[in-house]
Amino acid sequence: MGEVIVITSGKGGVGKTTTTANLGTGLASLGKKVVLVDTDIGLRNLDVVMGLENRIVYDLLDVVEGRCRLKQALIKDKRLENLYLLPANQTRDKTAVSRQQMIDLMAQLREEYEFVLIDCPAGIEMGFKNAIAGAEKALVVTTPEVAAVRDADRIIGLLEAAEMEAPRLIINRLRPDMVRKGDMMDIEDMLEILAIDLIGVVPEDEYIVISTNRGEPAVLDRHSRAGQAYRNISRRLLGEEVPFLNWEAGSSFMARLRKLIGLG
């Protein structure tokens, strides 16, 4: 029986899809059997980020409405043997699927796969409710901005109300240089406000733009800093104790300097 994990954020554009693609690829590269599910019906994107957009024949809606078998709709990844994608439908909207259909689908997927990662749509409406319905764990993605953290707080409240296991936080697009200057909220600030456990910090990395252009998740690139962060989060999802990288630990150069010259 596999784990069903939903990746959510409330606010759009903070990196849910990129996170889902990279963690799924990361877990698969560690030998796990993984399926990624795009639940953003009407606005599907996970296929493009994974570089699998040309291989779609059937989608999630075809499965729940019985037009094809589950196996027929699953797209095998180009790079990894044990990684699959269930794409969203692009022509309908979030109301096309019911909560119960999602619960049943996830129950079916967890029989076959060790990890089912759900890419949740932005917002708190039906699409969100459906996406979390069949999941038992949640990862909340935020960026160090007031609007993103505010929405993350709302999402955490809704996940608690839905009686999910305590969600874990991914801080995305952190800029250590700006944190050092005091012009970006640091990790401690966000953890204090949101009061949940941290599972990882992904630094801002130009390579993400390049890898998304190519349709190749950054987690496979040894030179990408964001890729390294995603590899670490993947290992933490497997229960490994992975030390936080220096930008994750929050000990800024300035703080160390201050300590050194006796000001801190």
Add this chain to the structure above:
Amino acid sequence: MLEFLLRFFGRDTTASKKIAKERLRLVLVHDRAGVSPHLLEALKNDLINVISEYLDIDTTGLEVSLNQENDSVALVANIPILRVKRTFKTSPETAVKA
């Protein structure tokens, strides 16, 4: 010394992250209270119980709300008093009966 250097290089010493954090703190006070009306309702009921040990109050006219003034949020309770009790005991059982 460090402050001086920072100012010398033209950096505003109130880091913008502090502003962000403060704005976030205030906005979340309202968000969380607004999202769970149960919170204020439960607080109101507890307040009635505690205050009733000392005063007879008009529970129907009682109002509890959050008021924001610039950089702080205050809990404002408007509690009409009907009568001050002549004797009071801190034990909750006797107070509820009275």
